Amino acid sequence: MGINYSVEADPDTTAKGMLRDRPISLKHSKAISRAIKGMPVADAEEYLEAVIDGERSVPFKQHNSGVGHRSDIEGWDAGRYPEKASKAFLELLENVRNNATEQGFDGPAMEIKHIAAHKVGERPGRKPRAFGRADPWNTP
Template sequence: MSKVEYSAKFDPATTAKAMAYELNVSPKHCIEILREIKGKKVTTVKTFLEDVIEKKKSVPFKRFNRNVGHKRHQTGWDAGRYPVKACGEILKVIKNAEANAEYKGLDTENMRIIHAASKKGHVTRGMMPRAMGRATDWNIETVTVEVVLGEGEVR
């Protein structure tokens, strides 16, 4: 595994970072979730992600919304889904970043997500046998998720 850097530089005295490498979740789901939580307070984000996991709230899909059903309880956007697996993994990263902030002595009650991004990870190649001696690619995409908490403004 190669070394993965954060996509932006931050002041280590006022921020706390966390990253998860090569998660086996959907890249599209991660992009939509991280877009939704960026700039919000950590306590609000944790309750939102827990509600998505329990399927009480949905994540609005604004970019990857082709053939995505509408959700009645959403306001401001119609298309949405409940990406349970991706929300669970991102919630772990946020809790890790919050623990890092607490270890540094930062005020975790007023922390916001100032940076949230996902990158493509390693692709595990696979093949599915077909008829007549042919085969179809059956690859597994992975995602690297990075979250930065801080008291400053959102990037």
């Protein structure tokens, strides 16, 4: 069974990468995806490093109820510093850059044309019950 991407791309001009089943917030992933789409890979990596250091914030254009205003965002007010999701996206960008270099492209100069965040299935677990018992929770 192969890997399915959400968009078909020309293999002669594109490099691909994918993160799967990471325990990161879908809402943070969507905001980061929206922020780095259209950037060159090198600029996106620099941006995410600044987000992790708390120097630049990610604009939250959706799911922004109760999100504080940030002065460093151009044209928007609500923003946060999603550190855990930013680290995961840095791993993804490193993977894509290496794939591009392996295919003969200039990895850091490549532009991010398509990026998508998808919901991950919930993990099975155990639910504590009375008298020291535990039942399976979220199992098929």
